[in-house]
Amino acid sequence: RKEVEQDPGPFNVPEGATVAFNCTYSNSASQSFFWYRQDCRKEPKLLMSVYSSGNEDGRFTAQLNRASQYISLLIRDSKLSDSATYLCVVPPPSGNTGKLIFGQGTTLQVKP
Amino acid sequence: DAGVTQSPTHLIKTRGQQVTLRCSPKSGHDTVSWYQQALGQGPQFIFQYYEEEERQRGNFPDRFSGHQFPNYSSELNVNALLLGDSALYLCASSLAGGAKEKLFFGSGTQLSVL
Numbered sequence: 001r002k003e004v005e006q007d008p009g010p011f012n013v014p015e016g017a018t019v020a021f022n023c024t025y026s027n028s029a030s031q032s033f034f035w036y037r038q039d040c041r042k043e044p045k046l047l048m049s050v051y052s053s054g055n056e057d058g059r060f061t062a063q064l065n066r067a068s069q070y071i072s073l074l075i076r077d078s079k080l081s082d083s084a085t086y087l088c089v090v091p092p093p094s095g096n097t098g099k100l101i102f103g104q105g106t107t108l109q110v111k112p
Numbered sequence: 113d114a115g116v117t118q119s120p121t122h123l124i125k126t127r128g129q130q131v132t133l134r135c136s137p138k139s140g141h142d143t144v145s146w147y148q149q150a151l152g153q154g155p156q157f158i159f160q161y162y163e164e165e166e167r168q169r170g171n172f173p174d175r176f177s178g179h180q181f182p183n184y185s186s187e188l189n190v191n192a193l194l195l196g197d198s199a200l201y202l203c204a205s206s207l208a209g210g211a212k213e214k215l216f217f218g219s220g221t222q223l224s225v226l
Contacts, residue, residue: 008152041200043116043217044155087154099145099168100215102154 023088137205
């Protein structure tokens with residue numbers, strides 16, 4: 001089983017739609033989780049951090065289910081500018097900052 | 113305040129050649145990590161440098177080596193290039209002991225091996 005798994009998509013949705021991505025992780029000891037956004041072949045940028053059950057930032061909501069070992073990202077009222085690849089990231093439970101374990105990424109395409 | 117800078121932005125090499133990629137961390141950061149991102153995949157951790165030493169290493173062969181200089185900048189070297197080494201190489205900087213989300217990525221070097 002991969003350490004972090006995501007459905008690669010692509011997800012094609014109309015503007016204004018609500019879309020959700022799921023991510024599963026294998027290490028039950030993991031404590032923190034992140035969603036990164038990556039535009040076409042550019043650097044990943046941190047979108048949200050998830051430390052407890054969830055986190056909300058405007059149209060974006062991340063939820064954590066420790067029992068089932070998955071995290072989700074919900075995007076409400078999708079905008080054209082939300083089109084990107086969303087990477088699920090699970091740092092190892094121990095160790096320092098630099099090593100992150102990325103999922104394959106889920107591609108979102110928002111259409112007019 | 114400059115962020116993480118990488119050079120070159122694009123590079124074309126042929127099989128068997130050697131390549132060196134460079135990274136300058138964000139001001140105030142002392143740790144540099146390197147990632148390889150193949151097309152359609154997420155970034156894969158190569159290794160991390162702190163205090164001029166390799167501290168952690170991912171599942172990459174010895175053909176991949178690195179160096180960190182006293183000014184915290186870093187180089188990634190890949191010897192005997194293979195077609196499969198074609199990827200976006202990302203450098204990320206952080207401060208040792210800092211929060212895990214305080215990791216900043218450079219815009220990457222796109223390496224094509226022909």
